[in-house]
Structure formats: structure tokens, C-alpha cells
Amino acid sequence: MPVRPARPSDRSALSSLQSHLAEPSPSLLDASVASGDEGGAVPAGGVGTLLVSADGDGTADRPAGYLLAVDSDGEGHVAEVVVAPARRREGRASDLLTAYLRQRPPGTRVTVTVAPDNGAARSLYEAHGFEVAGRRRDFFESGDALVYERTV
Template identity: 70%
Template sequence: MAVRPARPADRSALDALQSHLPEPSPSLLAAGDDVGTILVSTDGDRPVGYLLAVDSPAEGHVSELVVAPDSRREGRASALLTAYLRTRPSGTRVSLTVAPENEAARSLYERHGFAVAGRRREFFVSGDALVYERTA
């Protein structure tokens, strides 16, 4: 398992992976290289997961993190998150949002030092989101 920056040739694989998200943002993925960071987890050279973050000098926001169903429970999401956190300058605030009922994701984020910082009402079409934050 490896994590690397996304390449233009990964686009169709990333589009397919994005379909596993409950509320994907195709326009954000299309603009990903212009607004931030896209890292991929690979099986061989085939992307089986990705992390998309919107970056600024003072903060980063993990907008999408997805792993293909047949590649889950292998530590890929954790490796993507770890790799992204390493790219952030020390002292940078990193945030993300997650559905309150997504226990697997919440557990992952908490293992990586994120803590609940707030709640956004009706953030998702399906309902509220918890805002998690930590300092890189």
C-alpha cells in the first residue's frame, strides 16, 4: 500500500471512487488540484482511495476521504490522513465534517487527534454534521 499525490491519469478512477460517498462533490474533485491537495492510496498503481483537502496557508479542510469498499479495513484511510497531516505546516488548523452516525469515520478521526469542535445544522442533505478539528 502506498500513498502518493494524484496524477491527471487518475481522474477516471477518482470519479469512480467518489461514487462511494453519500454526498459527493464532482465540481470540487474537478478543481481539486487548483484548490488544495489530492492524495491517493494505491494497490499497485491503481487508486483505491483518495483524500481531497482544501488548503490555505493557515488551515486545511479535509473535504472528501473515501476508500473503495473492497479495500477498506486495510489502514488506507488512516494512511491517507497521516500523509495529509504531514504536509501541513506545524500549527496549522485542520478541520473536517462528518455525519454524527458515521461511527467508523469518527473513530478514525479521533484516533488521529481530532476532536469535535462544533455542529453544523443541515450541513448535509441527510442532516447535521459534526465539525472535527486538530492542529497539525
């Protein structure tokens, strides 16, 4: 499944995908789409990285999932990963995470926060070498978060 940088023309599809998240951040997604160019690059001071898992050949295709990360000071934080319910269990989240990690320079620390009861997300990150580094009390509206991290 092709993974490509997001495009401004993806905005509607990305917003629709974001509605499947338990605790989305529409302002973060809007800022990322608005600050990216057609190549998906986000300028210095922008939000970070926005990649999509696309259906089709990667040119005129509709996003079936996305990964949104905040990049700063040589570190990355995966803020949102979502795949359309009908396209789950196809390896799309894994492909997105792999692509994101490959773009990071060696030595980059990458973190992600996950709800303790989100077994699917925890399995994804553990399969990619992330380890639990801590816990944040009341991080989500629904409760605590586990902080996973790894160094690329």
C-alpha cells in the same frame, strides 16, 4: 500501502471512487484533478491537496482510495475521504490522513465535517487526534454535521 499525489491520469478511477460517497462533490474533485500537475501539486489559488492510496508500487498503479482537502490561509479542511469498498479495513484512510497531516506546517489547523452517525469516520478522526469542535445544522442534505478539528 503507498500514498502518492494524484495524477491527471487518475481522473476516471477517482470519479469511480467518489461514487461511493453519500454526498460527493464532483465539481471539487474535477477542479482538483484539473489544477494539479503530475507531481500532485496544486498551484496557488487551486483547490488544495489530492492524495491517493495506490495499489502496486506507486508508479503505474490504480487508486484504491483518496483524500481531498481544501487548503487556504494556513488552514486545511478535509473535504472527502473514500476507499473502495473491497479495500476497506486495510488502513488506507488512516494512511491517507497521516500523509496529509505530515504535509501541513506546524501550527496548521485542520478541520473535517462528519455525519454524527458515521461511526467509522468519527473513529478515524478521533484516532488521529481530532476533537469535536461544534455542530453544523443541516450541513449535509441528510442532516447535521459534527465539526472535528486539530492543530498539527
